Amino acid sequence: MTQNLVRTLNLKSYTHGNASERAKFADEFAAGLKETGFITLEGHGIDPNLIKNNYALFQEFFSLDEETKRKYVTVVSGQRGYTPFGKEHAKNRTVGDLKEFWHVGQELPVGHPLHGTDDYPANIWVEELPELRKQALNLYYELERVARNMLEALALHFDLRLNFFTDMIHNGNHVLRAIHYPPLEEGMDPNAVRAAQHEDINLITLLCEATASGLELLTREGEWYPVEALKGQIVVDAGDMLQRVTNGVIPATTHRVVNPKGENTSRYSMPYFVHPYSAALLETIPACVTEENPEKWEAITAGDFLYERLVEIGLVKKK
Numbered sequence: 001m002t003q004n005l006v007r008t009l010n011l012k013s014y015t016h017g018n019a020s021e022r023a024k025f026a027d028e029f030a031a032g033l034k035e036t037g038f039i040t041l042e043g044h045g046i047d048p049n050l051i052k053n054n055y056a057l058f059q060e061f062f063s064l065d066e067e068t069k070r071k072y073v074t075v076v077s078g079q080r081g082y083t084p085f086g087k088e089h090a091k092n093r094t095v096g097d098l099k100e101f102w103h104v105g106q107e108l109p110v111g112h113p114l115h116g117t118d119d120y121p122a123n124i125w126v127e128e129l130p131e132l133r134k135q136a137l138n139l140y141y142e143l144e145r146v147a148r149n150m151l152e153a154l155a156l157h158f159d160l161r162l163n164f165f166t167d168m169i170h171n172g173n174h175v176l177r178a179i180h181y182p183p184l185e186e187g188m189d190p191n192a193v194r195a196a197q198h199e200d201i202n203l204i205t206l207l208c209e210a211t212a213s214g215l216e217l218l219t220r221e222g223e224w225y226p227v228e229a230l231k232g233q234i235v236v237d238a239g240d241m242l243q244r245v246t247n248g249v250i251p252a253t254t255h256r257v258v259n260p261k262g263e264n265t266s267r268y269s270m271p272y273f274v275h276p277y278s279a280a281l282l283e284t285i286p287a288c289v290t291e292e293n294p295e296k297w298e299a300i301t302a303g304d305f306l307y308e309r310l311v312e313i314g315l316v317k318k319k
């Protein structure tokens with residue numbers, strides 16, 4: 001494979017461009033999501049040191065002893081704090097993925113009607129790493145800013161009002177997930193993989209460059225293809241919720257993380273799952289319904305959709 005299938009875009013041509021540059025960015029973003037499901041993004045303006053500091057702090061967290069880490073396992077929903085190794089599995093699989101991770105969620109102001117509700121449990125923080133809170137929240141809101149730009153561009157592409165998606169993600173239930181994939185151990189389940197093939201649940205996902213390769217996308221021709229990001233790039237892909245509101249015009253991207261082929265080392269990554277607020281209705285964009293592409297899904301709230309999927313992947317028990 002000589003040519004890179006994944007398009008690289010520069011966000012500055014949207015945020016600082018003229019009308020035609022903005023339209024070009026929007027159309028290329030949508031084209032990338034349709035062709036391969038991924039694009040790599042430059043010019044997003046996130047300070048490389050912020051990403052570096054977060055990786056360093058989360059690496060420190062994952063290297064704490066098991067007993068200390070287990071203090072941060074939450075009972076609420078797996079949506080905040082620590083999830084131990086092997087718990088999450090892809091939809092329709094029973095073997096757990098070879099990863100442990102930490103979740104940071106939206107912080108709503110005290111007094112906000114949704115503050116502290118089941119949908120927005122409070123974040124928990126690591127006593128042993130007091131610096132983590134500030135660094136993780138800074139990254140969280142920087143990624144939210146980039147997500148807003150990307151979703152506004154998508155609205156432009158679909159000829160919708162520009163705030164069509166950004167209204168949905170106001171106080172969105174986004175999750176920043178810091179993942180550690182430890183080195184493979186001898187005697188592990190031969191079927192276990194770092195992250196089995198799946199689609200993300202949310203609208204779009206932004207991933208700061210991981211510390212090692214392994215991420216792969218499934219092409220429309222059914223072949224696995226490595227997604228490589230250069231230092232400082234963010235990779236962006238489409239989730240189930242975007243597939244749903246676009247009536248499949250933008251399919252959810254199937255991807256996975258394969259086990260290391262060369263050196264057996266840890267891998268760290270930080271996906272940011274961009275979610276609507278829980279009561280937002282996932283309704284089909286009328287222009288995405290045509291005679292050849294009749295409406296596929298009924299409207300559902302983002303919260304109900306998320307709940308169904310969290311049960312399927314083992315992070316939440318059915319009520």
Ligand SMILES: O=C(O)CCC(=O)C(=O)O
Pocket residue numbers: 177179195200207210215255256257268269270271
């Ligand atoms: O680790 C990665 O690069 C991707 C992880 C991922 O796909 C996920 O957690 O949904």
Ligand SMILES: [Fe+2]
Pocket residue numbers: 198199200255271
């Ligand atoms: Fe994913």
